[in-house]
Amino acid sequence: MTKPFQCTQCGQCCHDLNIPLTAKESIDWISGGNQVKVLVEAIPWSEETLQVNELLNRKKQITFASLSGSLSIRVQVTFLGYFLGACPNLDAQLNCRIYEDRPLTCRIYPFEMNPHIALEPNNKLCPDEAWSLPKTTTRSIHQVPLQISIIDAETDQHIQTLFTQNTTDLAVKELLCLSLGISTASLSNDGYLFHHVNQNELRSQLQSLLSNTLNTTQKRGIQDWLIVSQNNSTRSDLTQIGGRTAALSELTSQEEYLHFQ
Ligand code: SF4
Numbered sequence: 344m345t346k347p348f349q350c351t352q353c354g355q356c357c358h359d360l361n362i363p364l365t366a367k368e369s370i371d372w373i374s375g376g377n378q379v380k381v382l383v384e385a386i387p388w389s390e391e392t393l394q395v396n397e398l399l400n401r402k403k404q405i406t407f408a409s410l411s412g413s414l415s416i417r418v419q420v421t422f423l424g425y426f427l428g429a430c431p432n433l434d435a436q437l438n439c440r441i442y443e444d445r446p447l448t449c450r451i452y453p454f455e456m457n458p459h460i461a462l463e464p465n466n467k468l469c470p471d472e473a474w475s476l477p478k479t480t481t482r483s484i485h486q487v488p489l490q491i492s493i494i495d496a497e498t499d500q501h502i503q504t505l506f507t508q509n510t511t512d513l514a515v516k517e518l519l520c521l522s523l524g525i526s527t528a529s530l531s532n533d534g535y536l537f538h539h540v541n542q543n544e545l546r547s548q549l550q551s552l553l554s555n556t557l558n559t560t561q562k563r564g565i566q567d568w569l570i571v572s573q574n575n576s577t578r579s580d581l582t583q584i585g586g587r588t589a590a591l592s593e594l595t596s597q598e599e600y601l602h603f604q
């Protein structure tokens with residue numbers, strides 16, 4: 344049977360990336376001479392929302408509970424391997440030098456990491472010949488969400504493994520922020536706040552926290568986050584519901600902010 348998607352190894356998806364990595368993959372990425380930055384996002388949180396939203400239920404499992412002032416939030420920490428231009432692991436023949444050990448995110452593309460998001464082939468970098476479906480196909484085939492209808496078992500397993508790893512990395516992420524003094528976050532869906540930290544320190548903290556998993560699950564991280572936004576009105580809204588906020592002028596040189604348009 345013809346597969347609905349077959350990678351042509353064109354290398355298009357290996358350029359200009361922020362690749363989400365697990366804690367273990369981050370250690371390997373830095374050890375390979377590459378760079379990792381830390382994205383931190385805050386989500387104002389009310390337990391009632393969970394009862395009506397399956398997407399947020401999944402989000403809860405990959406975030407940790409905390410506070411900004413008196414506002415209840417959940418914090419999502421994402422390690423990102425990043426580069427401009429070609430990936431440092433891509434050779435001149437467009438082959439991945441670390442193919443057998445490449446990150447889970449690389450194994451999953453062009454499929455979505457979140458199974459609640461439908462695949463849109465037209466938004467992917469893969470050439471037409473990679474798809475046996477028309478590339479303009481959107482959202483569903485016969486009312487079945489497209490990703491569910493065409494995903495292969497191996498990729499599906501990678502998605503589940505990445506999700507499980509993200510849940511088990513939670514305690515490490517919470518304590519890593521504490522040990523590196525990271526206490527600022529962007530507001531989810533408003534912008535991205537990236538933290539650039541010393542790479543040797545990041546790697547050694549991750550190694551130490553991962554080797555002490557039993558102890559880390561019993562400790563708490565920062566309990567008063569500062570939420571950064573470019574918009575005066577967003578900061579004012581957050582302050583009114585008890586949050587603590589900061590403007591871009593208060594960021595340090597290790598913090599990089601990207602506002603959503
Ligand atoms: S690690 Fe390999 S598969 Fe992933 S972006 Fe780099 S070259 Fe591509």
Ligand code: SF4
Pocket residue numbers: 349350351352353354355356357452453468469470473
């Ligand atoms: S862009 Fe698509 S077809 Fe090309 S290497 Fe990446 S996954 Fe494969």
